[in-house]
Amino acid sequence: MNKFGRRTQWWLHLPMAIVALLFLAPLLWMLSTAFKSPEDIIAGLVALRWWPNPITLENFTGVLNKVEEFPVWQWMGNSVFISLAATALVLTVDSLAAFAYSRLHWRGRDRLFSILVATMLVPGQVLLIPSYLLIRALGLFDTYGALILPAGAGAFGVFLLRQFFLTIPVELEEAARLDGCGPLGVFRHVILPLSRPALATLGIFTFMGTWNAFEGPLIFTDSLSMRTLPIGITIFQGRYNTEYGPMMAAAALAAIPIIIAFLLFQKQIIKGISLTGLAGR
Amino acid sequence: MQISVRGVSKNFGAFRALDNVSLDIPQGQLVALLGPSGSGKTTLLRIIAGLEAPDEGRIFYGDQDVTNCSTRDRGIGFVFQHYALFGHMTIFDNIAFGLRVRKWKNEQIRPRVLELLRLIQLEGMEKRFPSQLSGGQRQRVALARALAAQPQVMLLDEPFGALDAKVRADLRRWIRSLHDEIHMTSVFVTHDQEEAFEVADFVVVMNRGKIEQMGTPDEVFARPASAFVTDFLGRVNVFHGRVQNGKAQIGELEVSVEAEHGSVEGDTFTAYIRPHEVEIDREPHGPESMQAAVSRVNRTGSTVKVALFAQDGQLPIDVELPHEREATLNLRAGDIVWVYPRQVRVFAAPTASVESSS
Numbered sequence: 001m002n003k004f005g006r007r008t009q010w011w012l013h014l015p016m017a018i019v020a021l022l023f024l025a026p027l028l029w030m031l032s033t034a035f036k037s038p039e040d041i042i043a044g045l046v047a048l049r050w051w052p053n054p055i056t057l058e059n060f061t062g063v064l065n066k067v068e069e070f071p072v073w074q075w076m077g078n079s080v081f082i083s084l085a086a087t088a089l090v091l092t093v094d095s096l097a098a099f100a101y102s103r104l105h106w107r108g109r110d111r112l113f114s115i116l117v118a119t120m121l122v123p124g125q126v127l128l129i130p131s132y133l134l135i136r137a138l139g140l141f142d143t144y145g146a147l148i149l150p151a152g153a154g155a156f157g158v159f160l161l162r163q164f165f166l167t168i169p170v171e172l173e174e175a176a177r178l179d180g181c182g183p184l185g186v187f188r189h190v191i192l193p194l195s196r197p198a199l200a201t202l203g204i205f206t207f208m209g210t211w212n213a214f215e216g217p218l219i220f221t222d223s224l225s226m227r228t229l230p231i232g233i234t235i236f237q238g239r240y241n242t243e244y245g246p247m248m249a250a251a252a253l254a255a256i257p258i259i260i261a262f263l264l265f266q267k268q269i270i271k272g273i274s275l276t277g278l279a280g281r
Numbered sequence: 282m283q284i285s286v287r288g289v290s291k292n293f294g295a296f297r298a299l300d301n302v303s304l305d306i307p308q309g310q311l312v313a314l315l316g317p318s319g320s321g322k323t324t325l326l327r328i329i330a331g332l333e334a335p336d337e338g339r340i341f342y343g344d345q346d347v348t349n350c351s352t353r354d355r356g357i358g359f360v361f362q363h364y365a366l367f368g369h370m371t372i373f374d375n376i377a378f379g380l381r382v383r384k385w386k387n388e389q390i391r392p393r394v395l396e397l398l399r400l401i402q403l404e405g406m407e408k409r410f411p412s413q414l415s416g417g418q419r420q421r422v423a424l425a426r427a428l429a430a431q432p433q434v435m436l437l438d439e440p441f442g443a444l445d446a447k448v449r450a451d452l453r454r455w456i457r458s459l460h461d462e463i464h465m466t467s468v469f470v471t472h473d474q475e476e477a478f479e480v481a482d483f484v485v486v487m488n489r490g491k492i493e494q495m496g497t498p499d500e501v502f503a504r505p506a507s508a509f510v511t512d513f514l515g516r517v518n519v520f521h522g523r524v525q526n527g528k529a530q531i532g533e534l535e536v537s538v539e540a541e542h543g544s545v546e547g548d549t550f551t552a553y554i555r556p557h558e559v560e561i562d563r564e565p566h567g568p569e570s571m572q573a574a575v576s577r578v579n580r581t582g583s584t585v586k587v588a589l590f591a592q593d594g595q596l597p598i599d600v601e602l603p604h605e606r607e608a609t610l611n612l613r614a615g616d617i618v619w620v621y622p623r624q625v626r627v628f629a630a631p632t633a634s635v636e637s638s639s
Contacts, residue, residue: 169363169365171361171363171365172365172367174332174352174359174361174365175359175361175365175367175426176367176378176382177332177352177353178330178332178352178353178357178358178359178379178427179353179378179379179382179383179426179430180353180379180382180383180430181353181382185382189367189378189382190367193367193369193370194367194368194369196369
């Protein structure tokens, strides 16, 4: 049992609840707006009224019925597909690279690794234009390749996994070698199964990062059918007016998968955040 | 299978871990590599296993030169100090791992693993994970895993090092009886001389990358070849002095110096006297005895441990007496008695420094 009594715990929970509410408020407002009629959105804003009156699904039907104008299902499919593909790509490439950087011995390894780590200091925005030019030159513009492949070139995952692999005792690798494993056998039978927490962390961060990515998909794609959900939502924001209802409905749709993912992997995500020392990414 | 080590040297940067070591490990023997940390014993074991490559020298298994042979082709079982079990696999899968990698058929693997579980007395535990076992059980699983693919040689790196005293004693006895059963050529590394003496047929004492002495436990203990070995193997009183008139002077005590140790008139020397090789009496015994004051008598344990000071408290001496002998003397702190050593080992100084001795 906790060394504090129930009463003390209650007092500790109060500030936590307040902070949680502060973070939840925008999300709840988004949900509530998605169910409001256009008049109610304005009136509710003035009256600071949370509960929709009347509750309507017209925003959702509006979004989902105008598929020519707003191909929400297509965007959703794109988002799911590229997030899964990018996650698979990152896990494969980064774990193999991290294995080479942590467990194999080759000339120039550590020097190359420092250069790799140094690239983490370059802000992503700086790389947008060069990436764009590269993608155009490779003929990948406005394709899934443009949305997926750049993720595979990140140094963060290699760094994270390498540091984790280094904590796995060398004896385990030696034991596998004595039992007849080659380097790939060691990788498959020892390193990968023992690195599940790190791999899950990287997988979740990559999935969330790709799902929420905005700048890359905005610049590397052009056609309506290649857009992802976060870009698609902005289309509701016209030059002169913003259709808040449909926009919030689309945003709610976009948030649902990631919230489900969070509920499923809650423990893992929290572990992951403490593992990487990053408060989200 | 006999193992031969021929002129093996190994450096780690500027540190010379092994310095031209040669050694024969006879077929079917259980051999202990004994030495303080940094003596090169683990490096030698890892070179025999193929986990390290020697800078110079060669390793033979029987007549076959295996120096350039990869570790997996050497047919060895290896037990690590910290077990090195795969935490994500059950006990069964841990033991079966090497067999699966070596492409054994499932119908061969199962009986083999069950047989090994019987051997290590962990039947019925195959579905557990290593974290659910005690240290001693884990080390037995590690042993079963090493034995699984029927190796010709068994190598153990401080196999008892991570265990507590009671479990360690049990496992030692068990390993000895297991060896008597299967008679596989085995080498184990330890820094504990008691462990080496209790378990091994043959002891190799190492220091600073060289072999100081090899022999049976009896030989090594009765006739240590160097000051280092004497000091390292068990509790000992150490005295320094200079040889005069062919005799070593230790306080008032005169000890004749044995020629084999090559001491020369006027040389400084170091003399070693084991506590159980000193006699205490109430009467003097001529020039081979000296006066000392009893400072403490400890009657717990299998012998009585007496701490004394000779030369007005300048020269501490530890003595171990049988309980019966001490009962007739009835020693008390402050008593003035005479001590005379039954055996003194004298070596010319300087002596090697010893990092650990007990």
